[in-house]
Amino acid sequence: MHFHLPKPLHGWGEFLREYAIVVLGVLTALGLEQVVSSAHERRLAREAREAINEELQIDLDRIAYRAQLQSCDERRLSDISCSCKVALNAIQLST
Secondary structure (H helix, E strand, O other): OOOOOOOOOOOHHHHHHHHHHHHHHHHHHHHHHHHHHHHHHHHHHHHHHHHHHHHHHHHHHHHHHHHHHHHHHHHHHHHHHHHHHHHHHHHHHHO
16 A cells, blocks of 8 residues: 655645645535534424414314304204203193
């Protein structure tokens, strides 16, 4: 295996050039990490929004269904109430 040993730096100019390369690499990595993190957070927010919308739609469907049944329930309760009154009157008349 063949590898190169680092060469000694010759002056401030070469040092600053190497330093700039390292700094640029680190800043690039941090910037890309931020882009990936931002995309991930946007995806999570979109998924949460979709889940909330689905849950709201289910709730609205249930409310609409219960509203349709309400008149039927009220009618049935009225019938039961009338039957109870008739039975109560019959009991009172027989005593």
